[in-house]
């Protein structure tokens with residue numbers, strides 16, 4: 001290359017030189033530049049990690065003030081120093097101006113959770129937890145309630161002070177008693193007042209209690225009620241303006257001397273306050289309405305109510321809510337109209353569907369999983385301390401032929417693939433849980449019956465209260481075997497229960513079943529806490545099961561460890577009414593003492609029985625008769641009952657004579673006759689059953705009179721002892737239970753347990769040994785059988801004078 005022209009044209013010469021240079025050294029130039037860029041990139045990346053908050057794309061509005069970035073506890077100097085340090089560090093890579101700009105324009109990067117302004121109750125977050133202020137509103141004319149309210153505030157305050165979770169400050173402020181004659185209604189009942197936390201800091205949430213004596217004369221109560229009602233109806237105000245309070249509950253004082261029943265006005269104003277508060281709070285009834293007679297049980301009832309409330313507030317403190325369940329618990333799935341619930345027929349179904357949905361989502365389990373479950377169940381049983389031999393199931397028991405029990409032990413391979421009767425992912429499980437059953441283990445179930453709910457609401461117990469003195473709200477309805485060997489046309493189990501003649505499933509240990517059914521029963525009772533009309537007194541009583549009806553669905557004596565299960569009930573002084581279908585004579589013969597032993601007598605002859613019960617056993621009639629013989633043998637050991645279910649067109653007409661023959665064979669202590677309940681399911685429709693098959697109460701009466709005549713004709717000493725028209729049910733008794741012209745159908749339960757404890761489950765004692773007091777007059781034949789203490793309602797919940805409503809009866 002020549003450089004002669006440098007002088008003539010230096011710029012052209014330089015360009016020429018640069019091009020030449022490029023051509024000669026372009027590879028090292030490119031590589032050097034590349035390396036320099038890589039180094040720069042690494043450096044920038046590294047410095048970016050050091051300053052994560054500096055994102056350049058957000059506008060200024062998201063930029064918090066520098067002070068806000070710093071902990072409020074820092075001293076101003078320290079804050080300034082830190083800001084300077086941050087800026088100085090940034091200067092290493094960018095200009096100060098750029099740094100400040102970035103500092104102001106970027107949002108703070110937040111790591112972890114947002115800090116809530118209000119800390120959740122029981123949490124350890126920084127913001128002060130809200131305090132709970134219990135306000136006790138009372139009215140009082142003759143000053144009784146005023147004194148009670150003031151004392152109550154003291155004692156309740158003491159119980160609340162003991163509630164605080166471990167290591168945490170007590171969330172409750174001292175309860176305040178407020179006289180409704182002095183408070184400004186607008187301040188408390190149009191919207192909850194803003195209450196100052198006297199202990200300083202943190203918000204205050206409110207819980208309302210009411211102590212209300214009733215007066216059928218004009219008093220302050222009328223003003224209060226009028227105000228509550230007007231507030232609810234005021235179109236300018238939300239219909240539930242008090243929905244932000246935590247909960248409420250009402251207790252009423254009254255006088256049974258002047259106002260013996262609620263229909264007569266006992267505690268009527270407390271009921272009214274309860275009703276309006278439910279509306280104003282959007283059903284935040286935290287505990288059922290309590291009522292007490294000022295002169296008799298007022299204080300006992302009040303202290304029960306207080307115990308219940310303490311439990312509710314403990315739950316509130318721990319979870320922040322009133323607990324799962326029905327209206328009043330804050331459960332959003334509840335009916336949104338209190339009146340609807342008030343007017344239903346008492347049937348509140350617990351839909352376990354979410355669980356089902358989960359269950360159905362589970363992938364289908366194979367036999368291998370069943371084997372694992374079996375292992376699990378056995379392990380659990382041993383952990384429980386249950387006798388290992390009780391868990392050595394599965395046992396394959398052949399129920400298809402009668403004779404001495406011969407458990408057929410199958411080949412080893414068959415035992416390995418043994419399945420659960422009702423696996424969680426089965427349609428049967430889904431269907432049963434949708435109907436309100438809780439499935440326990442793999443073959444047991446528990447459900448709250450309609451009468452238990454009815455009794456909790458003071459609307460009457462089932463016929464077993466009238467006949468045998470059983471409180472329906474203390475009755476647990478359960479079965480240890482959901483499987484049955486019949487497919488009765490009138491079965492209200494919706495045809496979903498498994499059927500079989502042989503136990504071919506996993507056998508759960510009795511302790512697992514007992515614990516599970518008890519736990520689920522109580523859980524369902526607790527869910528009734530917020531239901532309108534539930535009485536605090538009965539609710540408290542219901543938390544102690546006293547009776548078990550082993551009759552829910554399936555065949556209880558199908559369960560191989562039924563005697564052990566009964567032993568567990570009796571050990572807790574829970575009486576047992578066991579209903580069997582007269583198809584398992586061997587198991588019946590092996591059955592130890594139960595409080596009352598039922599055999600279903602669904603027909604008087606072979607053909608009728610086949611049509612009605614649709615039995616799976618080929619030798620059903622022989623089995624049936626053998627069961628009657630066993631009952632006859634046992635009549636001085638067990639309190640035996642024939643249960644006749646009348647289905648018009650199937651087993652009523654002209655069958656009284658046939659039934660009398662069966663009675664002559666079995667000689668039961670009692671005969672219960674009831675009209676069938678139509679459940680309207682496909683099972684019943686498929687079986688050709690319609691409402692026309694349901695007998696009227698008068699028809700049941702006619703049948704019973706015909707049966708009585710037929711019995712007398714045969715020289716059998718039976719008479720009509722009691723009735724429960726509401727359930728379409730009538731009881732005939734052996735004269736053994738008629739003492740000096742008075743029927744004694746009630747049971748002395750305490751005596752039964754004493755005898756059992758003294759003589760053992762197979763001990764020698766007779767039904768007369770635990771015969772109870774005389775049947776109450778109102779329950780005897782001709783008097784209807786409805787407990788005068790309860791309020792009779794029709795299916796809409798309206799009080800009625802007399803009704804014969806066929807109902808679910810077990």
Ligand SMILES: Cc1cc2nc3c(=O)[nH]c(=O)nc-3n(C[C@H](O)[C@H](O)[C@H](O)COP(=O)(O)O)c2cc1C
Pocket residue numbers: 139140141142143144145146213214215216217253254255256258259265266267268294
């Ligand atoms: C005039 C009068 C009317 C009453 N009316 C009823 C009533 O309708 N229903 C009821 O259960 N109790 C009724 N009682 C009973 C009171 O509710 C009961 O005595 C209550 O404990 C009074 O509370 P106090 O002293 O706080 O006012 C009535 C009492 C009086 C004196």
Ligand code: SF4
Pocket residue numbers: 449450451452462463464471472473475476477549808809810
């Ligand atoms: S109907 Fe049956 S389960 Fe219900 S309360 Fe009466 S006995 Fe108990």
